[in-house]
Amino acid sequence: MKAAVIVFPGSNCDRDMACAFEKAGLAVEMVWHKDTALPQGVDIVGVPGGFSFGDYLRCGAIAANAPIIGAVRVHGERGGYVLGVCNGFQVLTETGLLPGALLRNAGLKYICRTIGLQVEGESVYTEGYGTGSTLALPIAHHDGNYFADDSTLDMLEGEGRVAFRYTDNPNGSARDIAGVLSENRRVLGMMPHPERAAEAAHGNEDGARLFAHLTGALTTA
Numbered sequence: 001m002k003a004a005v006i007v008f009p010g011s012n013c014d015r016d017m018a019c020a021f022e023k024a025g026l027a028v029e030m031v032w033h034k035d036t037a038l039p040q041g042v043d044i045v046g047v048p049g050g051f052s053f054g055d056y057l058r059c060g061a062i063a064a065n066a067p068i069i070g071a072v073r074v075h076g077e078r079g080g081y082v083l084g085v086c087n088g089f090q091v092l093t094e095t096g097l098l099p100g101a102l103l104r105n106a107g108l109k110y111i112c113r114t115i116g117l118q119v120e121g122e123s124v125y126t127e128g129y130g131t132g133s134t135l136a137l138p139i140a141h142h143d144g145n146y147f148a149d150d151s152t153l154d155m156l157e158g159e160g161r162v163a164f165r166y167t168d169n170p171n172g173s174a175r176d177i178a179g180v181l182s183e184n185r186r187v188l189g190m191m192p193h194p195e196r197a198a199e200a201a202h203g204n205e206d207g208a209r210l211f212a213h214l215t216g217a218l219t220t221a
């Protein structure tokens, strides 16, 4: 099983994401944003956190137009798995692979702390926790305020596509949404960082289960 992690100028969680995939048993290839094709046989594409292109224009907006994004879009539209974390979630909404947008935090401040999450929508990313269970993950963002119009939010909730909700909303996100799934549940975007809570040295291993279950599900698929 193989993961590709996309690297943009300003990515700063690309190595962390690669380590989390590797620890869970996936082979990983780093892919520079100027490439136009994914490596052969990629099962999942990771779009990492960071400050791609200095967050100029809007977080993720320039990265969403990078040369590699055409191949990521084709991978997602063909039913491939894509995991976008933080800036990666922002990139995925900018590409249209996921609905909604990430606005400036309601308090207008960068927030860097551990928050509580409740697990919802069924997917290879969330099944390792189980619906209704809670976990704690770090957040580190200034544009994490999830926005979508009411009919889109109703649709996401009706289809069970809210993957995670904040237990104590830190940023003003609509309906406490911290992560959303694509219609086929194979594309996940989330603001909290599971890769920063993936081994004992991090002081929190709540994120490891996401990667471990994902690998198990891909291996048996």
Ligand SMILES: NC(=O)CC[C@H](N)C(=O)O
Residues within 6 Å of the ligand: 048, 049, 050, 051, 052, 055, 059, 085, 086, 087, 088, 140, 141, 142, 143, 144
């Ligand atoms: N950690 C991140 O990926 C941050 C994303 C983005 N730069 C923001 O601050 O909102």
